[in-house]
Amino acid sequence: MPFLRFDVIEGWSDADLQKLLDVTHEVLVETLHVPTRDRYQVVHRHPRSCVIALDTGLGIARTDRLVILQLTSRPRQKASKLEFYRVLAERLSSACGIAPTDLVINFVINDDEDWSFGLGRAQFMTGELH
Amino acid sequence: MPFLRFDVIEGWSDADLQKLLDVTHEVLVETLHVPTRDRYQVVHRHPRSCVIALDTGLGIARTDRLVILQLTSRPRQKASKLEFYRVLAERLSSACGIAPTDLVINFVINDDEDWSFGLGRAQFMTGELH
Amino acid sequence: MPFLRFDVIEGWSDADLQKLLDVTHEVLVETLHVPTRDRYQVVHRHPRSCVIALDTGLGIARTDRLVILQLTSRPRQKASKLEFYRVLAERLSSACGIAPTDLVINFVINDDEDWSFGLGRAQFMTGELH
Numbered sequence: 001m002p003f004l005r006f007d008v009i010e011g012w013s014d015a016d017l018q019k020l021l022d023v024t025h026e027v028l029v030e031t032l033h034v035p036t037r038d039r040y041q042v043v044h045r046h047p048r049s050c051v052i053a054l055d056t057g058l059g060i061a062r063t064d065r066l067v068i069l070q071l072t073s074r075p076r077q078k079a080s081k082l083e084f085y086r087v088l089a090e091r092l093s094s095a096c097g098i099a100p101t102d103l104v105i106n107f108v109i110n111d112d113e114d115w116s117f118g119l120g121r122a123q124f125m126t127g128e129l130h
Numbered sequence: 131m132p133f134l135r136f137d138v139i140e141g142w143s144d145a146d147l148q149k150l151l152d153v154t155h156e157v158l159v160e161t162l163h164v165p166t167r168d169r170y171q172v173v174h175r176h177p178r179s180c181v182i183a184l185d186t187g188l189g190i191a192r193t194d195r196l197v198i199l200q201l202t203s204r205p206r207q208k209a210s211k212l213e214f215y216r217v218l219a220e221r222l223s224s225a226c227g228i229a230p231t232d233l234v235i236n237f238v239i240n241d242d243e244d245w246s247f248g249l250g251r252a253q254f255m256t257g258e259l260h
Numbered sequence: 261m262p263f264l265r266f267d268v269i270e271g272w273s274d275a276d277l278q279k280l281l282d283v284t285h286e287v288l289v290e291t292l293h294v295p296t297r298d299r300y301q302v303v304h305r306h307p308r309s310c311v312i313a314l315d316t317g318l319g320i321a322r323t324d325r326l327v328i329l330q331l332t333s334r335p336r337q338k339a340s341k342l343e344f345y346r347v348l349a350e351r352l353s354s355a356c357g358i359a360p361t362d363l364v365i366n367f368v369i370n371d372d373e374d375w376s377f378g379l380g381r382a383q384f385m386t387g388e389l390h
Contacts, residue, residue, distance in 0.1 A: 001186060003200070003236055007302045014179050021182060037187045040234065042137045042198065043180040049274050050303040052281060056261060056389060057297045060378040068302065070263070070332065072200065072236055078373045082382050089380025100379045104300065106263055106332055107374035113208045114237035118190040119230045120219025122212050129186060131316060133330070133366055144309050151312060167317045170364065172267045172328065173310040202330065202366055243338045244367035248320040249360045250349025252342050259316060 001115055001129075002028065002073035006043040009051050009064045016096065017043060020067065023095045024088060031084040032076060053104055060101045067098060072108045074115070074124075081107060131245055131259075132158065132203035136173040139181050139194045146226065147173060150197065153225045154218060161214040162206060183234055190231045197228060202238045204245070204254075211237060261375055261389075262288065262333035266303040269311050269324045276356065277303060280327065283355045284348060291344040292336060313364055320361045327358060332368045334375070334384075341367060 004024065012020075025039050053062050089100040112124035123129040134154065142150075151171050158164055183192050219230040242254035253259040264284065272280075285299050313322050349360040372384035383389040 003198070003234075017179065035187050037184040039182055039184040040198070041182040042174070042176060044174065044176075044302070044304065045180070046302065046304075049277065050305070052299055052301040054297040054299040056377055056383070057295050058377055058383060058388060068263070068300070072238060078385075081373055082385060085376040085382055086380040089376075089378075103376070103378055103380070104263075105376040106370065108238055108332060108368055108370055109374065110236065110238055113211055114239065116215040116219075116233070116235040117186055117188055118219075118233055120216040120233070122215055123186070123188060125208075125212065128188060133328070133364075147309065165317050167314040169312055169314040170328070171312040172304070172306065174304065174306075175310070202368060238368055240366065240368055243341055244369065246345040246349075246363070246365040247316055247318055248349075248363055250346040250363070252345055253316070253318060255338075255342060258318060 001034065001038055001040070001117070002032065002071045003040045004028075004042070005070045005072075006041065007051060007068040007070075008043065008045055009048050009066060010045045011064060012045065019096050020092070020098070023091050024069070027084065027088045027091050031087050032073075032080050063099065063102055065098055066102045066104070067092070068104045070106050070108065072110060074112055075109055076107070131164065131168055131170070131247070132162065132201045133170045134158075134172070135200045135202075136171065137181060137198040137200075138173065138175055139178050139196060140175045141194060142175065149226050150222070150228070153221050154199070157214065157218045157221050161217050162203075162210050193229065193232055195228055196232045196234070197222070198234045200236050200238065202240060204242055205239055206237070261294065261298055261300070261377070262292065262331045263300045264288075264302070265330045265332075266301065267311060267328040267330075268303065268305055269308050269326060270305045271324060272305065279356050280352070280358070283351050284329070287344065287348045287351050291347050292333075292340050323359065323362055325358055326362045326364070327352070328364045330366050330368065332370060334372055335369055336367070 092098040352358040
């Protein structure tokens with residue numbers, strides 16, 4: 001169920017983008033323990049002038065391969081989120097060549113009643129999902 | 131006030147898109163009881179490769195007419211949200227030919243102080259809106 | 261840390277867009293007291309048909325220079341948010357010629373553990389940021 005919105009700067013090949021989505025989902029399944037088919041991802045490709053990401057004074061340099069990832073999810077344990085950040089940075093580096101300095105992530109938290117996966121039903125409320 | 135962000139796959143005609151927005155707003159007014167002019171909608175049209183929606187194991191097949199709808203709203207009663215999911219799926223099917231299997235919805239909840247509708251004012255705080 | 265997502269209608273020059281982003285960040289620093297390098301901004305430019313913003317009955321007329329701004333942030337004082345709305349409307353008017361009637365803003369609130377600014381770390385948790 002997390003819904004993932006990626007913002008990247010144009011210039012990615014379709015293959016690289018697909019790999020980014022695949023690896024991110026793989027890490028999501030591993031660290032947040034969601035079902036394999038719990039995959040909802042959207043990518044926005046922006047002109048360079050439409051994305052600004054500095055570093056809050058942390059001394060982190062960004063490149064045009066920057067990935068800003070916003071996840072909307074029902075509540076998750078703090079430890080799971082920290083694990084997700086850590087493993088995603090490692091895996092995107094090793095599998096996609098994306099620098100850990102190019103990954104900015106935030107979660108937006110909602111509740112079980114805030115989701116409908118289709119058919120006009122709220123599947124966490126009907127008991128179809130837990 | 132809910133702010134609605136639609137993500138769809140490119141290929142929609144302007145007329146079909148307009149109908150999607152109109153019908154969704156009509157259902158919002160009916161089920162969440164917002165004022166008629168309480169309408170804030172944005173649509174993102176994506177290449178096919180930039181949208182992935184599986185089914186969390188629910189056995190729901192998606193097509194390229196998929197609609198992912200994210201609503202940001204102040205708190206709403208659970209019953210109103212469930213009604214919104216149900217009626218929207220029915221109405222988009224009957225009025226727009228969109229399959230109920232092609233509709234994924236989530237709400238993000240904020241608070242009254244989190245809204246300014248113009249003029250630099252927070253209209254829920256000033257008493258201009260309730 | 262606030263992450264800012266702007267939705268505008270296409271037709272802006274790059275220079276005007278840059279000015280919008282610069283002035284908004286300047287006001288954010290002044291009113292929410294974030295560090296100067298705490299800047300994360302993304303802009304979506306939409307065809308006219310993909311953006312609808314009415315007025316919730318407030319009698320506010322919109323033009324094609326409409327700016328819809330959604331900020332994701334950890335909790336902020338109500339007074340700071342109200343100040344942000346007010347000063348942003350004034351400053352965009354005086355510095356960018358954007359009418360205060362063309363500015364719609366909402367905040368989405370999350371928590372310290374919901375942010376990673378890079379390197380796979382949650383910098384509010386590690387103590388690198390407060």
